[in-house]
Amino acid sequence: MTSRSCLTVILAAGEGTRMKSALPKVLHTIAGLPIVAHVAKAVHGAGVSDIALVVGKGGDQVEAAVRSIVSSVTVHEQTERLGTAHAVLAARASIARGYDDVLVVFGDTPLIETAALDEARDRLAEGADVVVMGFRPASPNGYGRLIEREGRLIAIREEKDASEAERRIGFCNGGLMALRGNNALALLDKITNDNANREFYLTDVVEIANADGRSVVAIEISADNVIGINTRVELAEAEAIWQTRKRRDMMLAGVTMQAPETVFFAHDTVVEADAILEPNIIFGPGVSIAGGAVIHAFSYFEGAKVGPNANVGPFARLRPGAELAAKSKVGNFVEVKNAKVGVGAKVNHLTYIGDATVGAAANIGAGAITCNYDGYNKHLTEIGANVFIGSNSSLVAPVSIGDNAYIASGSVITADVPADSLAFGRARQEVKEGRAVQLRARYAAQKLAKKAE
Structure with missing residues (x-):
């Protein structure tokens, strides 16, 4: 794997309004480390040579957090919020430098494990053009379903668009993706905003790649890997999972x-x-x-x-x-x-x-x-x-x-x-024999006099 160059695009431009905080969402901490730094740590462990960091508000602070883990970081500002593919293409200049692998991850998923990223890169090395990381939640309701046929991933179907049969699928989209570097931009540039929300969705790359006759596969990772942090409740829940992992490892x-x-x-x-x-x-x-x-x-x-x-x-x-x-x-x-x-x-x-x-x-x-x-x-x-x-x-x-x-x-x-x-560094002790009796009599008389007033 070390012979293959890799760029990771970390999407960290979200404002995180539900955190109710002046601090950018990805700078809140788990185990004393900013969320986005946890992501960078996992990415670094997967042998990634460069990071393209897509930022919004508080970009300087976010950059500093990532650079504390990985030195080779290029920062790209996303000035508009027009969908996940639009966010990835904010890093166009970095992607265009040319890499064997391009990973796309989110800055608010601190529990992503290096092993999951390794597996995605392995599939690219084996010949896949697009690798989607999926998971099996306890309940799939609300998640996009991964539609597979004969070992190929043919589509990501949002729940509102899914048939009854597709809604029974328990394999769901985790949002994380790996692309073969030499055709990443070609695929991303074909994504349109021809949808109700007028946004550019990264998930569309699956059907585009299939239409081009490219190899598209899904890998299964644990649900913990894709947990995103949007509220302080979710932050505490992710902290608990991280601590449980660490205790077990210890x-x-x-x-x-x-x-x-x-x-x-x-x-x-x-x-x-x-x-x-x-x-x-x-x-x-x-x-x-x-x-x-x-x-x-x-x-x-x-x-x-x-x-x-x-x-x-x-x-x-x-x-x-x-x-x-x-x-x-x-x-x-x-x-x-x-x-x-x-x-x-x-x-x-x-x-x-x-x-x-x-x-x-x-x-x-x-x-x-x-x-x-x-x-x-x-x-x-x-x-x-x-x-x-x-x-x-x-x-x-x-x-x-x-x-x-x-x-x-x-x-x-x-x-x-x-x-x-x-x-010795203390005052010399003196003993006055019988003096305690006199003091008690004096203090008792003073107390009685106060009561009589």
Whole structure:
């Protein structure tokens, strides 16, 4: 397949008014990635060399989303909405460059799979001139039917025009199509708008190609591949399908998930085999979890790396730049941001570690925090290997704690602590014996006096 050049025309000019959003429809996200970028990702996986992107409103943003996946993109603006064939022909200049294969897909079908596009290209390589991707919905009502005869696709019949026998056909048009490149424009130019809506329909290419004696076939793909997004309800439904696919892929690859339906992945989440994911975990973009790591329930990740056999949560939050080394531990109600936690280090509970390095085997006590922000700038806290930070300590950055140092509980540390030192940073305690009795008597009298007023 790699020896055949391919252009994919992505139709992304729809305004998406039913989304009720100022954002172009195809820029709404699934698993943290714009819908149109999901399409570009599938296309890229099918060995496509170039993309012709047909855009309308918000074209610059749509282009940026596609270019984040594929660099070779030519943008074509569709200024009028005169049907699907008209939209494809907006990319005439790109098609005319000459390709072996031309794929036509929609920018709002984020669940299209590379395997479906591969199959369409395979049929072109075998000699087909037109390949239509069809599916079998639970109910065919409302869909155009694919009419086949002796292995050939002879027509796409809209339901309102279909006979009773044709309406009983369960094989329906998915809208996605592949054309042999050397005759794509010739076929497209023969499409007319001689219909009630005065529009140019891409589906007409089937009967035109048949009339020219060309080979037209249909392939069957799963219904998920052709799900289009027009409303936020459909966006949520597509998200659910994507997550189900991802969970299955993860488990088949060796990841243990105790309650998979409660774990949510981003488009680029990497979890290695033998990692264990407990219930109710959310992964934002840019997260990798190494093998053997255990992620406990109700934890949230974004832009973070977790090393082999590390232990995280429950109720942990790892923000961008968090990096946990092998066998480290980040426990309940701990937040880590832009910080590296060394091999075997422990940050067990109720702690904030931000803009910091934590050395190997260090132990950070409950309630300890790095005070990294002065209201204007962020500063670094360096904690050495085997350091012990006592509970409820505040490390005011910039500050460095040397290897094997000990910070007494409740300390506020504002200056560097050398290696192997013990640091106290708290007020001296005084005890006044009997003073509590006096205080209680005084406060009781004050309370009675207020009531008497």
